[in-house]
Amino acid sequence: MASYTSRTVTSTRREWIVPAAQPWGAFLGDINTAIAVASLAYRKQHGLAEDARLNDDALRFHVGDDEIIISFTVEAAS
Numbered sequence: 001m002a003s004y005t006s007r008t009v010t011s012t013r014r015e016w017i018v019p020a021a022q023p024w025g026a027f028l029g030d031i032n033t034a035i036a037v038a039s040l041a042y043r044k045q046h047g048l049a050e051d052a053r054l055n056d057d058a059l060r061f062h063v064g065d066d067e068i069i070i071s072f073t074v075e076a077a078s
Contacts, residue, residue, distance in 0.1 A: 008077070009075050009078075010076050011074070012074050013071050014045075016071070017064075017070075018031055035059070038072065059071070059072055
């Protein structure tokens, strides 16, 4: 008789969207602020100290048509 288990994994992606309209793109201050807030949210989500160093792959950066999207994904098994 075969034995197996199953589970459901739910993914949640948190995003911070920085406007980057043409022809000028995004402002450095907006990018820095969004990175700081996203980093803080990542630390809180993972129970890290506020000054803990993040892994290089903690945050992801994607380019949209008129925006830069900073994100991280959290998975939870249920």
